[in-house]
Amino acid sequence: MEENNFVASRDRDDAMAGLLRRNLAGDAGAGNDCPAPEILAAYFENSLDPEETVRYELHFSQCAHCREQLAGLARANEVAATAQETSKQTIGASWLWDWRWLAPAAAVLVFAAIWFARRPVSTRTPEPPLLAMSQPEQSPAQDLRVQVPQPPPPPPAKAAPRAETNTNLVRSEDDLARSANLKDEEKTPASNPALDRRKSEDADALSKAANAPKRDSAARAGNLDSAQNAIVPSATSESVTVESAARTITPSPARASAAAPPAPEPKGAPAVSGGVAGGVSAQSAPLPESAAAKKQKEGTRTLVQQAQVQTMYQSRALAPAADNERSAVIQTPDARILWRIASGGFVERSEDSGATWQGQLPDANAHLVAGSAPGPKICWFVGDDGIILLTRDAKRWQTIRAPLRADFTAVTAQDASSATVTAADGRKFATTNRGKTWTPAP
Amino acid sequence: MTPRPVAAAPPTPAADFRFPRSLAGAVERCWQKTAAPVEWNLAREQFEAALGRSVAHRFSGAPASPEPKAIENYLETLHHEDLALACACSAGSESAWNQFVARFRQDLYRAARAIAGDSSASELADSLYADLYGLRESEGRRKSLFDYFHGRSKLGTWLRAVLAQRHVDAIRRARKLEPLEDEAGRENPEVAASASAGSQSAADPPDPDRPKYLSLVQAALAAALDSLEPRDRLRLAYYYADERTLAEIGGLLGEHEATVSRKLDRARRDLRHRIEEALRNGKKLSEAQIQLCYDYAREEWPFDLTLRLRPASVDPAQARRPGVVSSDD
Numbered sequence: 001m002e003e004n005n006f007v008a009s010r011d012r013d014d015a016m017a018g019l020l021r022r023n024l025a026g027d028a029g030a031g032n033d034c035p036a037p038e039i040l041a042a043y044f045e046n047s048l049d050p051e052e053t054v055r056y057e058l059h060f061s062q063c064a065h066c067r068e069q070l071a072g073l074a075r076a077n078e079v080a081a082t083a084q085e086t087s088k089q090t091i092g093a094s095w096l097w098d099w100r101w102l103a104p105a106a107a108v109l110v111f112a113a114i115w116f117a118r119r120p121v122s123t124r125t126p127e128p129p130l131l132a133m134s135q136p137e138q139s140p141a142q143d144l145r146v147q148v149p150q151p152p153p154p155p156p157a158k159a160a161p162r163a164e165t166n167t168n169l170v171r172s173e174d175d176l177a178r179s180a181n182l183k184d185e186e187k188t189p190a191s192n193p194a195l196d197r198r199k200s201e202d203a204d205a206l207s208k209a210a211n212a213p214k215r216d217s218a219a220r221a222g223n224l225d226s227a228q229n230a231i232v233p234s235a236t237s238e239s240v241t242v243e244s245a246a247r248t249i250t251p252s253p254a255r256a257s258a259a260a261p262p263a264p265e266p267k268g269a270p271a272v273s274g275g276v277a278g279g280v281s282a283q284s285a286p287l288p289e290s291a292a293a294k295k296q297k298e299g300t301r302t303l304v305q306q307a308q309v310q311t312m313y314q315s316r317a318l319a320p321a322a323d324n325e326r327s328a329v330i331q332t333p334d335a336r337i338l339w340r341i342a343s344g345g346f347v348e349r350s351e352d353s354g355a356t357w358q359g360q361l362p363d364a365n366a367h368l369v370a371g372s373a374p375g376p377k378i379c380w381f382v383g384d385d386g387i388i389l390l391t392r393d394a395k396r397w398q399t400i401r402a403p404l405r406a407d408f409t410a411v412t413a414q415d416a417s418s419a420t421v422t423a424a425d426g427r428k429f430a431t432t433n434r435g436k437t438w439t440p441a442p
Numbered sequence: 443m444t445p446r447p448v449a450a451a452p453p454t455p456a457a458d459f460r461f462p463r464s465l466a467g468a469v470e471r472c473w474q475k476t477a478a479p480v481e482w483n484l485a486r487e488q489f490e491a492a493l494g495r496s497v498a499h500r501f502s503g504a505p506a507s508p509e510p511k512a513i514e515n516y517l518e519t520l521h522h523e524d525l526a527l528a529c530a531c532s533a534g535s536e537s538a539w540n541q542f543v544a545r546f547r548q549d550l551y552r553a554a555r556a557i558a559g560d561s562s563a564s565e566l567a568d569s570l571y572a573d574l575y576g577l578r579e580s581e582g583r584r585k586s587l588f589d590y591f592h593g594r595s596k597l598g599t600w601l602r603a604v605l606a607q608r609h610v611d612a613i614r615r616a617r618k619l620e621p622l623e624d625e626a627g628r629e630n631p632e633v634a635a636s637a638s639a640g641s642q643s644a645a646d647p648p649d650p651d652r653p654k655y656l657s658l659v660q661a662a663l664a665a666a667l668d669s670l671e672p673r674d675r676l677r678l679a680y681y682y683a684d685e686r687t688l689a690e691i692g693g694l695l696g697e698h699e700a701t702v703s704r705k706l707d708r709a710r711r712d713l714r715h716r717i718e719e720a721l722r723n724g725k726k727l728s729e730a731q732i733q734l735c736y737d738y739a740r741e742e743w744p745f746d747l748t749l750r751l752r753p754a755s756v757d758p759a760q761a762r763r764p765g766v767v768s769s770d771d
Binding site: 019 | 543552555571605606607664679684
């Protein structure tokens with residue numbers, strides 16, 4: 001009997017399931033009543049009014065279309081939350097390796113090591129045996145034989161922190177030496193006043209931080225927070241910066257050879273910061289300095305340079321297209337038709353001499369810097385990281401294989417197949433078959 | 443059932459709302475909260491206009507003009523910084539656009555991959571990215587999708603919601619274009635199966651009262667569903683109509699998996715009770731007749747829960763509901 005009841009009950013449950021599925025699967029609520037994405041977003045964040053929540057939940061329960069959207073939104077939010085969590089952990093740990101407190105800490109260690117090495121010998125040398133008899137308090141176990149004063153043993157600990165610090169400095173210099181395109185950027189005069197202003201402000205902040213005396217932890221945390229807020233507005237921008245920096249650090253023969261000459265100082269940078277390149281420029285000092293102090297300053301300066309470079313890339317990531325890039329119009333044989341580069345990977349084309357512009361997105365991840373339009377519908381664009389784009393009908397874009405993975409700063413095109421590109425180090429390459437082959441050009 | 447029209451163009455932005463003097467303080471507080479950088483060149487009037495559009499959008503369709511207090515409370519709930527950024531981007535501020543790109547572009551593409559998969563993500567994100575930028579410029583002003591952001595949610599969540607909407611719309615458009623027959627003239631198997639099932643049951647009913655019983659039980663179920671709380675109904679829809687797992691439903695509703703299971707079970711029991719009460723007391727059916735209603739429904743619309751509890755190695759597509767608590771009675 002109980003088993004029969006159980007079976008009957010299970011059958012009714014199965015029937016219920018089928019009925020529910022049939023009733024609930026239809027798009028009874030779908031239509032013009034579907035709310036806008038903003039309502040879905042607000043609902044997802046629990047920021048709707050209670051009355052709105054009830055009303056929209058009723059709609060959602062009847063509308064598979066809205067439910068599908070909510071499911072997609074949930075997936076995207078979950079991925080975003082995971083990415084944010086990972087980014088926070090990275091930022092949380094990264095401060096440990098931040099040069100802004102490492103440099104002063106290293107300086108303190110070096111000074112401590114120097115002081116330890118130079119402290120008065122008398123405090124460490126044992127008394128000569130002549131005085132032993134006048135010291136009845138001595139332990140009976142002490143040897144009363146003549147004791148030759150032993151020279152102080154070389155402190156092994158002294159060398160370790162200095163060597164460790166030097167290794168870190170050498171490692172930093174190597175990193176800078178590899179990033180030759182950073183030097184190339186320095187060669188190009190900065191034409192963006194906003195970028196220049198930001199560079200000089202950042203350089204001022206960095207030089208102050210490098211020369212600051214030892215701080216207590218609270219002040220250090222406060223300075224870190226403000227510095228982070230000044231340079232890294234959000235986790236997203238920092239991660240974008242990492243991508244840019246990672247691309248530019250990729251070694252290549254061209255970059256290695258370009259690493260040798262020191263680069264000129266950026267505009268507006270204070271003298272104490274020196275150049276960006278791996279070379280260390282000497283500073284004039286009013287008094288002669290010890291070798292250790294000199295090395296410590298050089299190390300600090302190198303770390304300052306590295307951070308300055310990073311700041312510049314962060315600035316560039318925040319402002320990927322300088323104002324002059326957008327305003328630089330690319331002429332075509334038809335005077336009415338113009339091209340220009342906008343920010344965020346966009347380019348714009350005008351067919352009425354610039355009265356109106358239509359945007360296109362050839363590559364959202366590209367940072368374009370120059371273009372050449374040999375025909376009304378033909379246009380070549382070049383930019384960072386070996387990007388070369390071509391359109392032959394002013395609509396569809398193709399990526400042209402670059403002669404090398406470098407930042408390109410200029411392009412001159414003759415037609416849809418022939419063009420000459422200029423790399424950031426000044427070398428030129430020409431193609432006559434739309435990038436299938438490239439030859440060095442004079 | 444009328445299919446949802448495909449949204450070919452974004453809706454018209456809400457008309458501006460003019461704030462009375464009594465709300466000047468609230469508007470000023472909102473403006474202070476934006477902390478918009480000077481480089482954005484965002485004027486206070488522009489931001490106030492954006493607030494006005496948001497209020498108009500929120501209270502459109504209300505039977506009467508909203509109370510100032512209700513408007514003030516609403517203004518306090520908005521995401522002012524994000525609204526200022528969207529407003530500045532819409533107004534064409536290069537600095538604001540660069541800020542937006544730095545903060546949101548990577549997230550946008552990441553969200554597109556999560557929603558649409560790697561194959562379609564780039565196209566989906568590029569399309570939205572371009573619309574946010576505003577590909578058409580007229581009289582020096584771009585037409586941007588930012589005009590439709592009113593600050594009711596975070597900008598990032600709104601972007602993901604737009605991506606989700608576009609993706610679902612694209613899928614639905616593709617579904618409508620699926621041919622009934624393939625190139626060889628063979629019918630789509632799913633369509634053929636559903637058609638034949640319907641035709642079999644209609645052509646040869648074993649019991650002349652079968653349609654009547656089915657109709658009674660459906661009506662009783664519909665009435666019982668209408669009496670449910672919307673959230674309970676939504677939970678059932680996620681489970682039965684969309685076949686989502688308990689964990690997925692929990693994520694969608696902000697509930698723990700166990701809570702979802704318990705509430706589903708309770709809703710199911712409640713519905714069954716209401717249906718049987720309606721059939722017994724309302725339609726004066728006997729227990730045997732009520733059983734017939736269930737039997738015919740089970741035959742007509744089979745939904746085998748055991749198939750969905752099968753281990754993944756046997757049928758991966760079916761094993762989607764770990765932890766289902768079946769009703770016990």
